[in-house]
Amino acid sequence: MPFLRKIVVAVVASLLSGISGSLAADGIPSSAIAACTKLSQDPNFAHAFTGSPQYDHDISHWSNASSLPSLCTMEPSSPQQVQKLFSIINDTRSPWAVKGLGHCNNNNMSATYGLQIDMSRFSQISLSQDKQSVKVGMGVAWGQVYQVLGPHNLTAVGGRSPTVGVAGLSLSSGYSWVTNEYGFAIDNTLAADIVLPNGTFTTVSESHGGDIFRALQGGLNNFGIVTSITLKTHPIGQVWGGSLTISGDLKALVDATVEYSAKPSNPKATLAVEFLAKNGTATGLIIMFYDGAHPPPGLFDAFVKLPNSTGEVKTQSFFEFVQAGEVAASPTNRATWYSAPVLKWTRDMVEYVHQQVIEYSVKLAKQSKSGTLVSGNIEPFGPQAYGFSRGSAWPHDVDHPYNTFNGLMMWSDPSDDKALFPLNVEYHTKVWNKAISLGLSKPKGQVFFPPNYSQNITPVEQIYGANLGWLRKLKQQVDPWGLISLTGGFKI
Incomplete structure (x- = not known):
């Protein structure tokens, strides 16, 4: 940590007042210093500064590329403490961020250099x-x-x-x-x-x-x-499902994915097919789920019978099924993902994703010192999944049942961030453009990205579309002081 930041944190932590605006060097806003000083003066606040276990927990994310070294952190335990936090933010105009469990992969969204709010004490x-x-x-x-x-x-x-x-x-x-x-x-x-x-x-x-x-x-x-x-x-009740990993030639996996995607959607079934590659060598991962003890004959048979597969699918509780699918990230994990809207998973589209995963794994190895993995995730949700909307902020409806292609890049060295965030955008843009050329997607302004699968470069118009009008009017009514503008995220 730069020397000046150590001084500032030490001063705040020791409850000294009168910190001058000149200490706002090193990227620390004077407003954040004021907010953290106020927090440190209230014994009821579970606040923390760098070097403590709570601080490390509060700024942590699943992807370390999403974490920022906040000046101080706070774990509110009641709505009344959140109210007090908004009062402090209003008084100081400090930058701030709020985090649930930290699976957001965009930096400056649920992380900040100012006041980090961690919601882990709301655990009921x-x-x-x-x-x-x-x-x-x-x-x-x-x-x-x-x-x-x-x-x-x-x-x-x-x-x-x-x-x-x-x-x-x-x-x-x-x-x-x-x-x-x-x-x-x-x-x-x-x-x-x-x-x-x-x-x-x-x-x-x-x-x-x-x-x-x-x-x-x-x-x-x-x-x-x-x-x-x-x-x-x-x-x-009991569900059927599990995961299989496929090695070697993945043509049979492509065939099975195309076959499944062409069938009428079964509301009780969900499939995720992921191509993963490291430096040009690809494997496949299949996760199958059926809400019932046994899927109908023929629904997943082509996947279960794939050669060169390892893993297990079985009847189990839903909790057991979800627990088995957890993939732990290393302590040095850095990652980013993005989305591309795709209407149907045809053979041309599935094979294109397969090849792009391989191609970009080679690019990842060439353009980074620590790149480990590129993935491409295909999820053929049925059109009925989009028919439950009640007029939400994020537009989705049964007439526009776009699946979200989701790809991931992983690395470990922070110095690779600058190259790999734009590389992942390039990767997804190619997939999106291919879908458009095949008549399986539409250009910007005609399809909408889900916010939790979108990079921070995504304009809010591309997420909320025509809903931006009423959302912006409502936000002005709710927050005329602009306190929300002091935090990260897709700002309406």
């Missing part, structure tokens, strides 16, 4: 008496939700990895293993507890604060800090 999970809904704190992981609901033979529409946080996914779009059956996570919210920028703590739903409620369905952090969310529950 409460099933309603009639078991029709579950109220979940924004510091909870989806695996915890499934573990609580499982004994009641229930689930919620949520993350596909157990360590993904409820916060980011439920406020963005929310692809799930049961999206084909019940829609996206944002289609299954019933209410949200939120602290507005003016300090008001309220619960919004379709019947109360409906405009804000709709705006939170894809609007992320643009309208305040959500402390908990209430979700519909859905019945679930």
Whole structure:
């Protein structure tokens, strides 16, 4: 850490006042110094500075490329403390960020050089008496939700990895293993507890604060800090599924993917096919899911019978299925992903993705010192998945059932960041342009990207489309002071 930052943190941590604006060198805004000083003077705030375990936890992300060295961090434990935080932000105009569990892969979105807010103390999970809904704190992981609901033979529409946080996914779009059956996570919210920028703590739903409620369905952090969310529950029993890794020639995997994608969509089934490559050598990963003890004959047979495969598919509980799919990241993991809208997965499109993964794994090796992996993820969701929208901020509907191609690049050396973020954008742009040339996608302005799969260069018009009009008007009403503009994310 630069010497001056050490001085500033030491001064703030020791509760000294009168820090001059001249200490705002080294990229530390004087407003952040003022905010962190106020926090450190309140013994009720669980605040931290660099060098402490809490600080390390609060700034951490699944991808270290998304983390920033905040001046100080704070873990609020009640809506009243969030209200106090907004008061401090308003008084100081400090930059700030709010983080759930840190699966956001865009830096400067859930991270900041100023005041980092970590929501991990909002950890409640409460099933309603009639078991029709579950109220979940924004510091909870989806695996915890499934573990609580499982004994009641229930689930919620949520993350596909157990360590993904409820916060980011439920406020963005929310692809799930049961999206084909019940829609996206944002289609299954019933209410949200939120602290507005003016300090008001309220619960919004379709019947109360409906405009804000709709705006939170894809609007992320643009309208305040959500402390908990209430979700519909859905019945679930034993499920069938698992993953297989394919080595060697992947032609049979391409064939099986094309065959599956051409079938009528089964609402109870979900498939993810991922091509992964390192320095020109590719493997395949298949994850299959069926909401039932056994899938219909022929649905996944072509995948189960693939040669050169390892792994396991079986009947199990939903919680067991999700837990088995967790992929741990190394402590030095740095990663970025992006999306490209694709209407159908034809042979030309699937094979193009396969080849681009190989091509860009070679580019990754040439253009970086520490690049480890390139992936391309194909997820043939059915059109019915897009029919549950209630007029949310993020536009999605059954007439425009675009699947999201999602690709990932991974590396470990921070000095590679500058080259690899734009390389990943180039990679996805090629896939998108290929889909357009095949009549499987449309140009900018005619298709919309899900916010949680989008790079930070994506203009908000490309995410919210015509909804930007009412969203911007609502934001001006909710936040005329511009407090939300002091944080990162896709700013409406």
